[in-house]
Amino acid sequence: MITLEAVHKSFDGKAILRGLTLQAARGESLVIIGGSGTGKSVTLKCILGLIAPDAGRILVDGQDVRSARDRDAFLARFGMLFQGAALFDSLPVWQNVAFRLLRGTLKRPKEEAREIALRKLRRVGLSADIAELFPSQLSGGMQKRVGLARAIAADPEIIFFDEPTTGLDPIMAGVINDLIREIVREMGATAVTITHDMSSVRAIADRVAMLHDGQIRWCGPVSEIDSAADPYLRQFVSGSATGPIETLR
Template identity: 55%
Template sequence: MIRLDHIAKSFGGVPVLEDVSLEIVSGQSLAILGRSGTGKSVLARIALGLMAADAGQVMIDGAPMSAKVRRGLMTQTGVLFQGAALFDSLPVWENVAFRLRHGPKRVRRRAAKDAALEALDKVGLDARVADLLPSDLSGGMQKRVGLARAILGRPRLLIFDEPNSGLDPVTAGEIDALIRSLVTDLGAAAMTITHDMASIRAIADEVFLLDAGRARWQGPVEDLDGAKDPLLARFLSR
């Protein structure tokens, strides 16, 4: 679905990404692993067309990234932000249905709420939470609401930014399992930005290790334990 070819990006003359190539394909879950400040989030922004690369090319379904292509991509993309990024003043269902109510193809309030309730059910939340405010929910429930918003409309591409950040281990495991099942159900292409190895093992099919702006290791998740890379070994030992 998305192919990045020889991507480079610098800020203030300091290289952040250097000659990075990867592919995100439908039905596959790709995890981007790396230390803080290695360019993981920059890579995701470039893949979505939110930031231009200094060099290299982004292809979406075989077409070069352009304003028109990016607009089409955005209508098919769901994002789970690191901090859930819910609107405090809106009830849960309006957070989930925000795109339907405020996007280019607006739907009626009743239809939007019905769609939100269906998405909430898929992430394990019942209708009773729909009219609550985000502040009434636990951190884990807020993540589920963010995930419901991400999957609304069955997007072709899902982006997860540190999906279990700030959660206790039990809740984090539940969110990871939920993400895995939803990606499989939707048949979507998925990119997860994380440094959590437990999350990677639960969510990912492929792993891409980014270090100092360059691809350091890439392979199937089942090959992690046999990899000889010393930095990857340090991640695995944590």
């Protein structure tokens, strides 16, 4: 279980998270929604320890992430799909996927790592033909799939998806959403996704949390997002320009 308790984070005096409190249960698919700049990515980065919160606690299975003695082992529990896939330009596709399996505590023989990478690529619908290509030779959708294959390469317990469908056409976005849902289910992993794409929310989420002004504005099952009374959530779900959420015109 992931627990965030009253987490605060500011950048250059500007408060991004203002006492964020949230939980993701084991095996649950939690989707965090919210407008741009509301702190969704910062939340994920705080959980991973990429950014240190100014105040509050973040616990993973009851252990404070800042007190994790073996950082390597702690991070080995996580997989992450970045918004732009964040593939390493200098490495071929299969080495990107097998990155964690080629070094560190999860290191395997090269052939075994390559075999796992090819298996994960097949799982996300990519053939072995692209294994030796470099990321720059792939389309955006293929890069996302490779990023997804890398995120699940070491069978993590917790997977983060940062804007998984941004920049993709609706059909490819649907494919990625379905893949995420299938993979999370079959792995039994805890998934936390941040997005402002409502089709992703409906496809991926068990539970939805809306982040606004650095705090959780609404949280509940995905089945309730259309009937919820919260005006902020209603405006976000409907995509209306008028409502309590300020918009710049």
